[in-house]
Amino acid sequence: MGILRLRVYRPVAFIFYxxxxxxxxxxxxxxxxxxxxxxxxxxxxxxxxQDLSLHSRMPNIKVFSGTSHPDLAQRIVDRLGIDLGKVVTxxxxxxxxxxxxxxxxxxxxxxxxxxxxxxxxxxxxxxxxMINACKIASASRVTAVIPCFPYARQDKKDKNISSEKELHxxxxxxxxxxxxxxxxxxxxxxxxxxxxxxxxxxxxxxxxASQIQGFFDIPVDNLYAEPAVLKWIKENIAxxxxxxxxxxxxxxxxxxxxxxxxxxVEFALIHKERKKANEVASMVLVGDVxxxxxxxxxxxxxxxxxxxxxxxxxxxxxxxxVYAILTHGIFSGPAISRINNACFEAVVVTNTIPQDGHMKExxxxxxxxxxxxxxxxxEAYA
Numbered sequence: 001m002g003i004l005r006l007r008v009y010r011p012v013a014f015i016f017y018x019x020x021x022x023x024x025x026x027x028x029x030x031x032x033x034x035x036x037x038x039x040x041x042x043x044x045x046x047x048x049x050q051d052l053s054l055h056s057r058m059p060n061i062k063v064f065s066g067t068s069h070p071d072l073a074q075r076i077v078d079r080l081g082i083d084l085g086k087v088v089t090x091x092x093x094x095x096x097x098x099x100x101x102x103x104x105x106x107x108x109x110x111x112x113x114x115x116x117x118x119x120x121x122x123x124x125x126x127x128x129x130m131i132n133a134c135k136i137a138s139a140s141r142v143t144a145v146i147p148c149f150p151y152a153r154q155d156k157k158d159k160n161i162s163s164e165k166e167l168h169x170x171x172x173x174x175x176x177x178x179x180x181x182x183x184x185x186x187x188x189x190x191x192x193x194x195x196x197x198x199x200x201x202x203x204x205x206x207x208x209a210s211q212i213q214g215f216f217d218i219p220v221d222n223l224y225a226e227p228a229v230l231k232w233i234k235e236n237i238a239x240x241x242x243x244x245x246x247x248x249x250x251x252x253x254x255x256x257x258x259x260x261x262x263x264x265v266e267f268a269l270i271h272k273e274r275k276k277a278n279e280v281a282s283m284v285l286v287g288d289v290x291x292x293x294x295x296x297x298x299x300x301x302x303x304x305x306x307x308x309x310x311x312x313x314x315x316x317x318x319x320x321x322v323y324a325i326l327t328h329g330i331f332s333g334p335a336i337s338r339i340n341n342a343c344f345e346a347v348v349v350t351n352t353i354p355q356d357g358h359m360k361e362x363x364x365x366x367x368x369x370x371x372x373x374x375x376x377x378x379e380a381y382a
Contacts, residue, residue: 061378062105066114066130068123069354072147073113075371080378085110089126097122099129105139111203111378112142116150117330117353124150124190128197135198143201143381144194145374147352148300148328152208154186191215203377205352205370206299206327221377225327225350226255228368230262232348233295237323243293244268244319248310256297268294270310283313290318300328301349304335308342321345328352329365336361 064085065073077084086102112134114127127144134142187209194202195218202216205223213220233240240263247256247269260267268287294314301307301324311322322344329349331339339347339362347362349355350370359365 060108061111062103062108063111063113063378064101064130064134066112066123066126068118068126069113069115069147069352071354071356072115072351072371072374075351075369076113076145076375076378079372079375087130097126097129099126099133101130101133101137105134105137107138107140110134110139110142111145113145113147113374115147115353116152117148117328120150124193128193131194131197131199141200142198143203143378144199145203145378147205147370147374148330149187149190149204149207149212151186151190152212152300154184155188155209155212156185157183187212188215201381203374203381205350205373208299221381223370223373223377225368225370225373226259226262228350228370228373229259229297229325229348232325232368233263236346237293237295239293239321240295241265242291243295244287244289246270246287246289246294246296246310246314248272248296248298248306252298255299259297270313272306272309283309285313285317288317289314292319293321293323294319296322296324298324298326300330301326301347302330302335303333304331304338304342307347308338311342311344315343323348325349329355329358331358331365336365339364 061080061082062085063073063077063080063082064087067089074084085105088100088102090098092098112127112130114123114130116123127146131142131144191212192215195216200218202218202220203223204220206225207213207222210222213222233243237243243263243265245256245260245263245265245267247253247267249272250269253267253269256267256269266287268285268289271284271286272282294311296307296310296314298307307324307326311324314322324344324347326347326349329347330353336358344364346366347364348366348368349358350368352370355365355367359367
């Protein structure tokens with residue numbers, strides 16, 4: 001009986017073994033599409049997770065422009081590959097500024113481009129209102145892009161030295177308290193206003209004084225026009241290897257030494273004394289410019305009295321040509337007429353301030369586009 005059972009089970013076991021073997025042999029081929037689908041699903045899930053992490057690092061950017069410099073704002077968004085945000089700015093009959101954001105900014109990363117040029121006070125107030133409008137509309141973050149920072153020259157309290165010169169030294173010691181400066185630090189006031197309005201971040205270029213960054217309790221990115229300046233010098237001044245970089249005042253020594261080191265040329269500076277604002281009393285050249293191309297470099301020029309006097313001083317000292325390169329070309333008052341009458345080969349400025357009108361009035365004025373730097377700053381912070 002046992003032998004019979006063994007004879008019966010052996011064929012059954014063999015058939016079962018064959019069927020199971022065939023099943024495992026056939027299964028990879030049969031279930032290959034299922035395995036491919038599962039792998040595809042896993043890849044899609046991973047890509048979705050990567051997209052979500054990328055989205056968390058790069059939230060949606062919306063750029064709005066104030067009325068001070070819409071051309072620069074358009075250049076920035078063109079480089080970012082997005083459209084300029086819709087905003088309506090108007091004034092009431094009593095000249096109050098009214099701003100309406102024309103699209104939703106909820107949860108968005110907002111950048112507002114407004115330069116401190118033209119009607120500075122109106123433009124500053126417009127910027128503050130736009131920042132506050134976006135902030136109370138639930139924007140995730142508001143960044144003020146201020147190519148030319150307003151009131152940057154009022155960064156410290158200067159002592160009143162004009163009265164000191166008119167008084168005898170002994171008499172001055174006794175009544176010194178009467179002539180102490182009561183000037184405001186307006187740059188600090190502007191910093192406080194921007195923070196209170198709701199700005200989370202500031203992007204600007206070539207601040208007149210680096211300590212202005214310390215006036216803020218929020219991040220400040222101070223971009224530099226130096227790379228664009230170096231590129232322009234190499235492409236437009238054939239004799240740049242025989243040039244000398246000159247600062248029109250002692251405060252710009254660090255700026256010119258950096259450019260001179262990059263070009264591997266020498267530098268010089270001019271020491272100036274002012275009678276009062278926008279009026280230079282005397283200038284002393286420190287350095288040898290004889291038989292060289294002099295390149296004046298400064299952060300800004302307003303009435304251009306300083307750079308025009310400096311150009312005359314350089315030509316008297318034996319310079320063959322004089323160029324001026326400025327980050328912010330304000331050019332107020334008699335600036336354009338002074339440039340036309342000066343000995344400059346060219347006066348080069350960036351487009352942190354609109355320059356179309358100045359370029360029409362003066363053929364010596366040339367403009368460098370720095371929109372790529374501001375676009376890069378927006379991308380880096382986003």
